[in-house]
Amino acid sequence: MRISFATANFYFLPFDETLEIIAEAGFQNIELDLFWEWNYWAMAQHLRDIPISNVIQSVHRSGLKITSIHDGGGVLSDHTSVAGYVNPQLDEYLDLLGYAPEYMVFHTPHTPGSWDADWWDNISGDILRALEPYRAFCSYLTLENMPHFDGFTVPLTTPEELRAFVNHNRLGVNFDTTHYAHMGVDIKGAACILDGTIHSVHLSDYAPDRAHVFVGEGELDLAGFVSLLDPTILDIVTLECSVSTADRSDMQMSHDEILSRMKQLRAKAVSLLGER
Numbered sequence: 001m002r003i004s005f006a007t008a009n010f011y012f013l014p015f016d017e018t019l020e021i022i023a024e025a026g027f028q029n030i031e032l033d034l035f036w037e038w039n040y041w042a043m044a045q046h047l048r049d050i051p052i053s054n055v056i057q058s059v060h061r062s063g064l065k066i067t068s069i070h071d072g073g074g075v076l077s078d079h080t081s082v083a084g085y086v087n088p089q090l091d092e093y094l095d096l097l098g099y100a101p102e103y104m105v106f107h108t109p110h111t112p113g114s115w116d117a118d119w120w121d122n123i124s125g126d127i128l129r130a131l132e133p134y135r136a137f138c139s140y141l142t143l144e145n146m147p148h149f150d151g152f153t154v155p156l157t158t159p160e161e162l163r164a165f166v167n168h169n170r171l172g173v174n175f176d177t178t179h180y181a182h183m184g185v186d187i188k189g190a191a192c193i194l195d196g197t198i199h200s201v202h203l204s205d206y207a208p209d210r211a212h213v214f215v216g217e218g219e220l221d222l223a224g225f226v227s228l229l230d231p232t233i234l235d236i237v238t239l240e241c242s243v244s245t246a247d248r249s250d251m252q253m254s255h256d257e258i259l260s261r262m263k264q265l266r267a268k269a270v271s272l273l274g275e276r
Contacts, residue, residue, distance in 0.1 A: 001273040002236040003266070004067050006202070008033030008044040009212075009240060010258075012251050015046045015055065019062040021255070025262035029067040031105070031238045032059070034087050036072035043072040052089060056096045067102045067236055068200060069093065069138075074107030074146070079119060079153070082126045085109055086134075094137050101138050102236065103200050105174045106131060108146045108162075110154040120155040128169055142174035142200045145190075147183050159185070159193035172199030172233075176240070178213075181206035181220055188221060191228040198234055203269075204241035212241045214261070215268045226272060237273055239265065 005027045010018040022030060032055075035047035047055060059066060071087045086106070109127055111119075131141055145162055146154055156162045159180075166173055175198045180190050191198065204211075205218025215222060226237075243261035244250040250258060269275075 001231065001234075001275060002029060002067070003027065003269050003273060003275055004029040004031050004236050004238040006031045006033055006070065006238050006240040008070070008072075009242065010250075011043065011045045013046060013258075015050060016058050017255070018046060019058060019064060021259050021262055023062050023064055024259055026266050027262075028063075028065060029236065030059070030064045031068040031070050031240075032066045032093070032101075033070040034072050034089055034093065036087055038073070038075045038077070041075070043070075052092045053096055056093070056098075060098075066097065066099075068105060068238060069101045070105045071107070074109050076109050076111040076123070079111040079113060079115055079123070082109070082123065082130050085127060085130050090134075094134075103140050103142055103172070104134055104138050105142050105144050105200060105202075107144050108154060108156045110146065110149055110152045112152055115153040119153065124155070124165075131171075140172045140199050142172040144174040144176055144202065145179050146176075147179045157183070159190040163194050163197055166197050173197045174200040174202060176202040176204075177220060177222070177225065178202070178204045178206050178211045178240075182211060187225045188228060191225055195228070196230060196233070198229060201229070201234065201237045202240035203237050204239070207246075210246075214241055214243055214245070215239065215265060215272065217246070222272060237269075239269055241265070 005022050007018055007030055033044040035044045073087045156165055173194050177187050180187050205213035205215055205220050207213050207218040
């Protein structure tokens with residue numbers, strides 16, 4: 001199993017330093033998280049105001065390979081329209097990258113307000129049409145399981161609903177361990193329900209009131225979960241987790257401290273997943 005690292009884990013560091021640390025820690029593959037912002041939500045803030053051509057050049061210089069792209073958006077400001085569902089920067093990234101990522105990760109859409117099942121029935125076709133052009137740019141498209149958000153309607157929150165939707169529409173699942181754990185969903189049970197659909201994973205541990213915990217420092221049975229994954233359709237796992245400890249934030253750590261934790265993380269991931 002190959003191992004990748006999500007760049008947005010270090011959204012608080014300059015992007016070039018992020019790549020430097022990932023490479024120094026021994027990783028070869030990355031999931032490139034695109035900058036996205038909506039009201040009080042943001043992702044990959046270290047890419048804010050950086051020209052996309054500069055981002056791609058930095059990745060090429062680092063020697064790291066982008067195995068996946070995380071679109072990062074998903075909010076529908078207007079529940080009747082899919083405008084803005086796909087990150088507006090995605091097309092330029094794909095044009096400039098020079099090679100096809102193996103897969104892309106999109107969030108299930110979430111929209112302000114409380115809407116009944118008819119809303120999703122009516123909008124889901126437009127979501128699929130927005131995603132359709134990107135099939136040509138990668139091996140497969142995946143939808144990430146998302147948790148509930150206060151004040152928002154989020155579809156496909158149960159493994160059963162997500163499985164039915166992706167199977168019917170020739171999509172894959174990006175299984176986020178923290179998102180299901182945060183909802184109280186057993187990750188091994190969810191993996192069994194989603195068997196045959198999991199094409200990518202955002203792997204992290206989980207503890208009460210702490211999301212995306214360093215692998216092995218939470219309460220999840222990650223070894224049991226990994227044993228249920230189908231290696232014939234899942235070849236790479238992305239680490240989407242903090243390197244913080246229980247009493248020290250990674251934002252307080254020095255470069256060398258972060259690098260040390262990253263080397264520990266890679267060793268844990270190799271032990272858990274194996275690597276070739």
